[in-house]
Amino acid sequence: MKNAIIIFLVFALIGFGGGYLVSQTMKGTDDVAAPTPAETEEANNAGNEPATNESEGSNSGGATAVSAEGEIISQKGCLACHSVEKLGLTGGTTGPDLSQAYANVQDKHGKPINEFLKEPTTAVMSSVMGGNPLTDDEINQIVEALKIASEK
Incomplete structure (x- = not known):
C-alpha cells in the first residue's frame, strides 16, 4: 500500500511539473514574440522585407501575405508546439500541423474551431490556454489565418 502511494505521488509530481513547464514555455514564448509586430513594421519601413520573412519562420520566398x-x-x-506548413510557419512538433485545422477540428473535437479555441476539449490545450485565454478578436484572426491555410 505504501509503495502504491509513493508511486502515485511521484507520478503526480512529474505530471504537475510537466504541465508547469509547458505553461511557462508558452508564457515565455509570448514574451519573446510580442515585440515582433513592431520590429516587423520597422523592418518594412526600412525596406528589409526578407528579414521579416525569416523572423516569421517563412520558408516561401518573399510572400508578405x-x-x-x-x-x-x-x-x-x-508555434511553440505547432507548425502551419501551408503558411510557411515552422514550429514545434509536440502538437499537430495546423494547416488543415480549419477543416478538421469540427470532426475531431465535435465543435467549430472558434468554439474549440474558446473552450478546448483536450487536456493539453485546456491547460495551455487556461492561463492565457484568447480574446474574441484573436480567435477571429487565428481562424481566418487557418482558413487561408486550409485553402492553399
Missing part, C-alpha cells in the same frame, strides 16, 4: 497571416499565430505562441 504569409507573414501577415501567420503573425497572430506566432504572437500567441502557437
Whole structure:
C-alpha cells in the first residue's frame, strides 16, 4: 500500500511539473514574440522585407501575405508546439500541423474551431490556454489565418 502511494505521488509530481513547464514555455514564448509586430513594421519601413520573412519562420520566398497571416499565430505562441506548413510557419512538433485545422477540428473535437479555441476539449490545450485565454478578436484572426491555410 505504501509503495502504491509513493508511486502515485511521484507520478503526480512529474505530471504537475510537466504541465508547469509547458505553461511557462508558452508564457515565455509570448514574451519573446510580442515585440515582433513592431520590429516587423520597422523592418518594412526600412525596406528589409526578407528579414521579416525569416523572423516569421517563412520558408516561401518573399510572400508578405504569409507573414501577415501567420503573425497572430506566432504572437500567441502557437508555434511553440505547432507548425502551419501551408503558411510557411515552422514550429514545434509536440502538437499537430495546423494547416488543415480549419477543416478538421469540427470532426475531431465535435465543435467549430472558434468554439474549440474558446473552450478546448483536450487536456493539453485546456491547460495551455487556461492561463492565457484568447480574446474574441484573436480567435477571429487565428481562424481566418487557418482558413487561408486550409485553402492553399
